[in-house]
Amino acid sequence: MEAFLISTGIVTLAEMGDKTQLLALVLAARFKRPWPIVAGIFVATVLNHALAGAVGAWVMAAIGPDVMRWVLGISFIAMAAWMLIPDKLDEDDMPPRRGMGVFVATTWAFFLAEMGDKTQIATVALGAQYEPLVAVVIGTTLGMMLANAPVVFFGDKLTRRVPIKLVHGIAALIFAVLGVLTLLGVGKSFIG
Template structure:
C-alpha cells in the first residue's frame, strides 16, 4: 500500500506544470472533447509507466542493495533539481498526429512520446526499483498522472492559471531531495522501503 500511495503522491506533485500537463491543456483547448483525451492520457501513461516500472524492477533485481541505494539516492536528488526547471510544451507531435489518428489516437501518441525521458518516467523507474511491488508503483504513478491531468483537461486554462506552480514544484523537489538524501544515508524509513 505504501508503494501505491507514495507513487501516486510523488507523480501527482511532479506533474503539476509539467509538459504533459501543458499538453493536456493544449489538447483540451484544441479539441474540446475531454473523454477521448482522458482515455488517451490513461492508456499512454499506463503503457509508458509499465515499461518504465519493468526497467526499474529489472535494475533492482540485477544490482545489489548498496549499488541501488546510491543509484536511487542520486536519482532522487537529480529529480529534485529537475523539478525546479520549468518545462516547455512541444505542440508539434499532437498537431501532426491529430488529423491522422483522431483525438484519442493523437492524445495517446503525443502523451506516450512526451513521457519518454520525462521526470515522471524516471520517477517510475526509481520507484519500481525502490519498492518490491511493480503493480502498485505502476498503478500509483498512473493514478498520479490522472490526478494532475484530468482536471487540466476538464477545467482547462482557468484552473491552471490559479495553481501556484512554483510552490508545487518546490514541494515536489523537497520530497525528491529528502528521498534521495535518505537513500544515500541509508536511513530510509520502513514506510519507504516497502518492508
C-alpha cells in the same frame, strides 16, 4: 500500500506544470473532446509507466541493492533539482492535426512526451525501490490522472489558480528528502 501512496503523491506533484500537463491543456483546447483525451492519457500512462517500472525492477535485480541505493539516492536528488526547472512544450510533442482520432492522437502524443520525462524517470526509480510493481504503476498512473484530468476538463482556469512554483518547490523538497533518506538507508526500502 506505501508504494501506491508514495507513487501517487510523487507523480501528482511532479506532474504539476510538466510538459505533459501543458500537452493536456493544448489537446483540450484543440479537440474540445475531454473524454477521449482523458482515456488516451490513461492508456499512454499505463503503458509508459508499466515499462518504466519494469526497467526499474530489472535494473535493481541486475545491479543489486547496495549499488542501487546510491543510484536511487542520487537520482532522487537530481530529480529535486530538475523539478525547479520549468518545462516547455516542444512542437515535436504535439500530435498531428489530421489523420488520427482524438484518442489515438492523445495516446501517441502522451506516450512520446513521457519518454525521458520527470515522471517516467521517477517511475523507474520507484519501480526499483518498491514492491509490488503493480502498486507503483497504479500509483503513478493515478498521480498522472489526478494532475492531468482536471486540466482537460477545467483547463486554463485551473492552471492559473495553482501556484506552480510552490508545487515544484514542494515536489523538489520531497525528492531531496527521499534522496537523502535513500542514501542513508532510512525507512522501508530494498536495502532492508
